[in-house]
Amino acid sequence: MDPFLANKTSKIYVAGHRGLVGSAIVKKLQQLGFTNLILKTHKELDLTRQSDVESFFAAEKPEFVILAAAKVGGIHANNTYPAEFISINLQIQTNVIHSSYINGVKKILFLGSSCIYPKMAPQPITEEALLTGPLEPTNEWYAVAKIAGIKMCQAYRLQYNWDAISGMPTNLYGPNDNFHPENSHVLPALMRRFHEAKVSGAKEVVVWGTGSPLREFLHVDDLADAVVFMMEKYSGLVHINVGSGQEVTIKELAELVKEVVGFEGELVWDATKPDGTPRKLMDSSKLADLGWVPKVSLKDGLVDTYKWYVEYLKQ
Numbered sequence: 001m002d003p004f005l006a007n008k009t010s011k012i013y014v015a016g017h018r019g020l021v022g023s024a025i026v027k028k029l030q031q032l033g034f035t036n037l038i039l040k041t042h043k044e045l046d047l048t049r050q051s052d053v054e055s056f057f058a059a060e061k062p063e064f065v066i067l068a069a070a071k072v073g074g075i076h077a078n079n080t081y082p083a084e085f086i087s088i089n090l091q092i093q094t095n096v097i098h099s100s101y102i103n104g105v106k107k108i109l110f111l112g113s114s115c116i117y118p119k120m121a122p123q124p125i126t127e128e129a130l131l132t133g134p135l136e137p138t139n140e141w142y143a144v145a146k147i148a149g150i151k152m153c154q155a156y157r158l159q160y161n162w163d164a165i166s167g168m169p170t171n172l173y174g175p176n177d178n179f180h181p182e183n184s185h186v187l188p189a190l191m192r193r194f195h196e197a198k199v200s201g202a203k204e205v206v207v208w209g210t211g212s213p214l215r216e217f218l219h220v221d222d223l224a225d226a227v228v229f230m231m232e233k234y235s236g237l238v239h240i241n242v243g244s245g246q247e248v249t250i251k252e253l254a255e256l257v258k259e260v261v262g263f264e265g266e267l268v269w270d271a272t273k274p275d276g277t278p279r280k281l282m283d284s285s286k287l288a289d290l291g292w293v294p295k296v297s298l299k300d301g302l303v304d305t306y307k308w309y310v311e312y313l314k315q
């Protein structure tokens, strides 16, 4: 395994650097003193365009690649745009992983998601649960693309002895999240809705589903820390779960976001909206055994994210 942290002038390509995850990884790498990051916006380099990706890699020759570019969204977006979720993600990851290999990248980290696991996987979910049962229907298209990404990393490791690894984060949140009213994940969606209700003086806020599903949330700064940790310490065939172990019901989350935002009205549940997976708590003991633990509590992370959101609205 090539050391990652030893040389702060290594050329590192962070794909998707303006997103929730990519921006936190760039911040972390800069804090650590890395000076040679390659960053391209979606407009500058569309990763679904195979020949453009090939030319970019041939010209830049990065030493390390962190793949945080993807078509991402919450339950509604996944359910509404299945063709885009499967096709765009397959294209991005296939182009980036293959070009990385062809151009001598020393190590690549591919990011998947906890939705790769069967809907009814035993909890907490270990890495071994992959491909043991049917997927959650609201996001199976995205999940199939992500499973293909894991398998591509494994295949290239087996056939070419190449250091391709995969990390599977749980539900993430933090600065630079997507706050779209319909297409975002639950946490930024509720933060925006409660904030707008507080500002307008609304008496009620609508929350989707029944409130009973359980989700595990991890602050994106913890994920960025875990990504750097895996680049340095992990080299293996198996994908690695990255979770916080902090599980709440959607109802508990909604009450917590309401408190942090300071909305004083009522919650109204829209049961016509899907609940999705009933529970997806990951077993992250493989990463813990390697020596990594998360630091940010859900409450502190929410306060930090809301502070960021209020500042972002002023821009």
Ligand SMILES: NC(=O)C1=CN([C@@H]2O[C@H](COP(=O)(O)OP(=O)(O)OC[C@H]3O[C@@H](n4cnc5c(N)ncnc54)[C@H](OP(=O)(O)O)[C@@H]3O)[C@@H](O)[C@H]2O)C=CC1
Pocket (backbone or CB within 6 Å): 015, 016, 017, 018, 019, 020, 021, 022, 041, 042, 043, 045, 046, 047, 048, 067, 068, 069, 070, 071, 072, 092, 111, 112, 113, 114, 168, 169, 170, 171, 172, 173, 176, 177, 178, 185
């Ligand atoms: N958010 C979450 O809760 C979780 C995320 N993950 C994984 O983390 C990774 C990053 O997700 P996240 O940061 O939340 O997503 P974001 O949507 O915040 O960021 C994705 C980034 O990818 C870029 N991108 C998308 N399509 C293309 C393209 N065709 N060419 C170039 N760039 C592109 C986007 O640019 P632009 O906006 O300009 O299109 C954006 O900068 C993904 O692999 C996701 O599966 C895993 C578990 C949970």
Ligand SMILES: C[C@H]1O[C@H](OP(=O)(O)OP(=O)(O)OC[C@H]2O[C@@H](n3cnc4c(=O)[nH]c(N)nc43)[C@H](O)[C@@H]2O)[C@@H](O)[C@@H](O)C1=O
Pocket (backbone or CB within 6 Å): 072, 073, 074, 075, 076, 078, 113, 114, 115, 138, 139, 142, 170, 171, 172, 182, 183, 184, 185, 186, 187, 189, 190, 207, 208, 209, 213, 215, 250, 273, 274, 275, 276, 277
């Ligand atoms: C990270 C993960 O994210 C997605 O899966 P998900 O965990 O189901 O994502 P979610 O954050 O959108 O919803 C979580 C729960 O929350 C409820 N909920 C309430 N009110 C709102 C609401 O206003 N918006 C949203 N989005 N959900 C709401 C919602 O009904 C559901 O019960 C995958 O598609 C896939 O992308 C993936 O891997």
